[in-house]
Amino acid sequence: MNKIILISLLLVSTMFAKTFMFTAIPDQDETKLNERFSKIAKYLENELHVKVKFIPVKSYAASISAFRNNQVQLAWLGGLSGVRARLLVKDSYAIAQGIEDPQFHTYIIANTHTNLKKSEIFPMNIKGKTFTFGSKGSTSGRLMPEYYIRENLKNSPDELFKKVGFSGNHSKTISLVQSGAYEVGAVNFKVWDRELKAGNIDTSKVQVIWKTPAFPDYQFTIRGDVDEQFGKGFSKKVQAALIKLDDKEILAAFPRAKFIESKSSDFDPILKVGREIGLID
Amino acid sequence: MELKKFFGGALHVDISNIPTYYEALLNTLAIAILAIFISAILGFFFALYFKYTIVRVSLAFTRAIHELFWALLFLQIFGLNTLTALLAIILPYSATLGKVYAEILEEHDSFPKELHVKGKISAFLYTKLPDAMPYLISYTLYRFECALKSTAILGFIGLMTLGYFLQGAFMQGNYGEVWLLLILFYIIIATLRFWFTKYSTPFLIVASFFYLDFVSGFSMENLTRFLTHDIIPSPLRKEQGFEVLFNWFSNIATHELIPGVLNTIVLTQIALIVTALIALLCFPFISKKFSNLPTRFGGGILLVILRSTPEYILAYLFLQIWGPSMLPAVLALALHNGAIIGFIMGQQTNELKLRIDTTKKKIELFGFEVLPRIYSSFLAFLFYRWEVIMRESAILGILGIHTLGFFIDSAIADIRLDKVVILLFFTAMLNILVDYISRRVRSYLRISTTINCELK
Known part of the structure; x- marks a missing residue:
């Protein structure tokens, strides 16, 4: 009897384990995310010979908890969300990132009404303006800009700005600053550059005023138990598939020139900053 | 725009x-x-x-x-x-x-x-x-x-x-x-x-x-992990001693709990007053005592739409339109709840029997005849909705207004579930308190509890 239960349990668990699930932080407009990840799901399915499914989420926290609860085994995360996920899932690790991701930047952007001009040094005169971050859990939209604001203006954003908001994602940050709902904002430089190229930004209304020094950001993080779930060497296979990816269309959707190998310790600076400003215990 | x-x-x-x-x-x-x-x-x-x-x-x-x-x-x-x-x-x-x-x-x-x-x-x-x-x-x-x-x-x-x-x-x-x-x-x-x-x-x-x-x-x-690990206050989990635990809690209290509670109360009370005004202004438009059929029809449709649209969706819409501030939240809460109360008041006035020698002027009819008669039930409706408005005020924080929901959402973004549970506990306590006061006031005003289920 016990054997039957055990076997049926095993059968059930293998049935469910067949699909390799992955998720991503919802850092931009949903349509863009769906386009990007449905393509890469198809690509991975061909490479890995297992069913691959993309699970869309509405918040950074939801992507982390899905990863933690083994509802997804792979996640495209930001610097901060990656560090958080790896702290929660002890044997998980970073496997790949875009070639641009080790040298990532945040743009501080301002509505042209403010008359703030582009500068090489930190724009001290953003003090007293209304300011919007991206998502609360974002690296380039929250953690790093907050770090540089605290370092240069020696105070917390709540004290420094007339109003502090969280737009939710980078696309939204751009549109809120462009419309004047907020005077200043912090945005992922990749999203800005792509939107600018696509002609979606009205530079008579919103402009970049400062670029942060470089920091490491996005990466693919995988659960340590995937080899148990999908067979030995599976995580290596995933890593190899990502790194050799050269489909122009998929890469443009991210947008990254190509993917390179990455390891968890690359993100130690993020962990340190996160602890410094109290976002990580 | x-x-x-x-x-x-x-x-x-x-x-x-x-x-x-x-x-x-x-x-x-x-x-x-x-x-x-x-x-x-x-x-x-x-x-x-x-x-x-x-x-x-x-x-x-x-x-x-x-x-x-x-x-x-x-x-x-x-x-x-x-x-x-x-x-x-x-x-x-x-x-x-x-x-x-x-x-x-x-x-x-x-x-x-x-x-x-x-x-x-x-x-x-x-x-x-x-x-x-x-x-x-x-x-x-x-x-x-x-x-x-x-x-x-x-x-x-x-x-x-x-x-x-x-x-x-x-x-x-x-x-x-x-x-x-x-x-x-x-x-x-x-x-x-x-x-x-x-x-x-x-x-x-x-x-x-x-x-x-x-x-x-x-x-x-996952359930066991949640109950035995995630929600245990982190200083206790790490066995850091009583002092750290105290600091941990007082930090949450001064920076999140107290501002959150105060903002929730402020939003609730402003929304409650505006709800009252909206209800008083709009019930005549669906009442036979004040309006003709086309007006009643149009007013009725508008009120039903406002009533059927949850506050959260209204607030989301207004936030996109006016940008983040208290205003979209107040308006969302007041329009939705005002429509609910206005609708019931309108129906109630239809059943009122007026004196034969009653005034012909609408404004006098409103102020001296109809309103005094339904005022106590109007108050009761308002007190019934009080608790509902407060629950919603807290949740609207997720959209960026600094009520309790804002801090709960932030704690979730930081995956600090121990803090989430503490904030939720006090959110619940605040609601229970308001519910209690509302019940006492209603019984003091001697308003029967049988009035209307649709308000709870």
């Missing part, structure tokens, strides 16, 4: 999008149906034991926490699936149903004592229950409508219901899609009485049961 875009969007409704929503649509219906069915059973059971303090206290507590907060919590344990959605609805709804069922059963005790039979069960089944049944059913139906709205809104945090697409469309400014989804939603609500009948209900419940997959999300491991 945004407002123009929003109304312009009404002209760009693309019906060919509808098949994209089939799954979300079916999920919304099935989850609401199954959740209300289970809630009704549980609620009935709770009602029978409502005299025990422990039951009353625990129901007050689960009721005081908004379904979206429950969902955010269950999301951490079970993930984005049907189980999370079902539990998030069932917990607060069964508690509310339990309380109201108990009140209804208590009120329907009109059977003469001498005729009571000996057996308690027989007495209950043959005297009390038949008497109370129509009221129980009509209240459950009203709650089902609420459950549909709540289920739809759960999509805003990522569950696959109508709100899932609504949030995406709002975020990207696709107002044509927003209109289409809202219209679908209104159609479901408006046709409720035709497809949710006593004949179709059993079928719908069985179909929902088989349609939904609510087993695969459950994980004992």
Whole structure:
């Protein structure tokens, strides 16, 4: 009897384990995310010979908890969300990132009404303006800009700005600053550059005023138990598939020139900053 | 600008999008149906034991926490699936149903004592229950409508219901899609009485049961981890001693709890006053005493739309239009609740018998005849909605206003579930307090509790 239960349990668990699930932080407009990840799901399915499914989420926290609860085994995360996920899932690790991701930047952007001009040094005169971050859990939209604001203006954003908001994602940050709902904002430089190229930004209304020094950001993080779930060497296979990816269309959707190998310790600076400003215990 | 875009969007409704929503649509219906069915059973059971303090206290507590907060919590344990959605609805709804069922059963005790039979069960089944049944059913139906709205809104945090697409469309400014989804939603609500009948209900419940997959999300491991690890205050978990624990708590209290509570109270009270004004201003437009048929028709439609649109969706819309501040939240709360109260007041005035020598001037009729007569029930309606407004005020924090929801959302973003639980506890306490005060005030004003189920 016990054997039957055990076997049926095993059968059930293998049935469910067949699909390799992955998720991503919802850092931009949903349509863009769906386009990007449905393509890469198809690509991975061909490479890995297992069913691959993309699970869309509405918040950074939801992507982390899905990863933690083994509802997804792979996640495209930001610097901060990656560090958080790896702290929660002890044997998980970073496997790949875009070639641009080790040298990532945040743009501080301002509505042209403010008359703030582009500068090489930190724009001290953003003090007293209304300011919007991206998502609360974002690296380039929250953690790093907050770090540089605290370092240069020696105070917390709540004290420094007339109003502090969280737009939710980078696309939204751009549109809120462009419309004047907020005077200043912090945005992922990749999203800005792509939107600018696509002609979606009205530079008579919103402009970049400062670029942060470089920091490491996005990466693919995988659960340590995937080899148990999908067979030995599976995580290596995933890593190899990502790194050799050269489909122009998929890469443009991210947008990254190509993917390179990455390891968890690359993100130690993020962990340190996160602890410094109290976002990580 | 945004407002123009929003109304312009009404002209760009693309019906060919509808098949994209089939799954979300079916999920919304099935989850609401199954959740209300289970809630009704549980609620009935709770009602029978409502005299025990422990039951009353625990129901007050689960009721005081908004379904979206429950969902955010269950999301951490079970993930984005049907189980999370079902539990998030069932917990607060069964508690509310339990309380109201108990009140209804208590009120329907009109059977003469001498005729009571000996057996308690027989007495209950043959005297009390038949008497109370129509009221129980009509209240459950009203709650089902609420459950549909709540289920739809759960999509805003990522569950696959109508709100899932609504949030995406709002975020990207696709107002044509927003209109289409809202219209679908209104159609479901408006046709409720035709497809949710006593004949179709059993079928719908069985179909929902088989349609939904609510087993695969459950994980004992995750649940245990949540209860024995995640929600233990981090200084305790790390055995850092009493002093660290104290600092941890006082930090939360001064930076999050107290500002959150104060902002929630401020928003609630402003919204309550504006609700009162809106209700007073709009009830004449649907009242036979003041308006002609075309006005009543137009006013009626507007009020029904405002009443059927959940505060959360209204607030989301206004936030896109006016940017983040207290104003969109106040307006959303006041329009929705003002419409509910105004609607009932309008119906009430229709039944008023005026004196023959009454004034012909509308303004005098309003101020000196009608209003004084319905004023006490108007106050009662307002006090009934007080607690509801406060629950919603807290939740609107998720959208960026610094009420309790803002800090709860931040704590979830930081995956600090120990803090989430503490903030939720005090959110519930605040609600229970307001509920208590409201009940005391109502009994002081001697306003009967039987007035209207539709307000709770």
